[in-house]
Amino acid sequence: MQLRVGKVSFSRDDLIKNVRAVVDEIVRVKPASAKGRYIMSITVSSTMGPGVKVDPTKVKDLEEVAVPA
Numbered sequence: 001m002q003l004r005v006g007k008v009s010f011s012r013d014d015l016i017k018n019v020r021a022v023v024d025e026i027v028r029v030k031p032a033s034a035k036g037r038y039i040m041s042i043t044v045s046s047t048m049g050p051g052v053k054v055d056p057t058k059v060k061d062l063e064e065v066a067v068p069a
Contacts, residue, residue: 008046019044023059 005018023039030038042059043051 005044019054020059023056 003022005022006015010018019042023042026039039056042054042056044054045051
């Protein structure tokens, strides 16, 4: 699945909130029949830029591990 979580004009904090909200919503709608690890990987990138992998288990702590602006 691919989806947009923000634009270049968004602040760092807004992007972090959006990523967290998307992951929380995906986990919330997880079917009861889905067992095991539901989110296998997360990669964030600009349209034509390189992807940066994000550990799905660390999304809740994203503000602490995010690179300072």
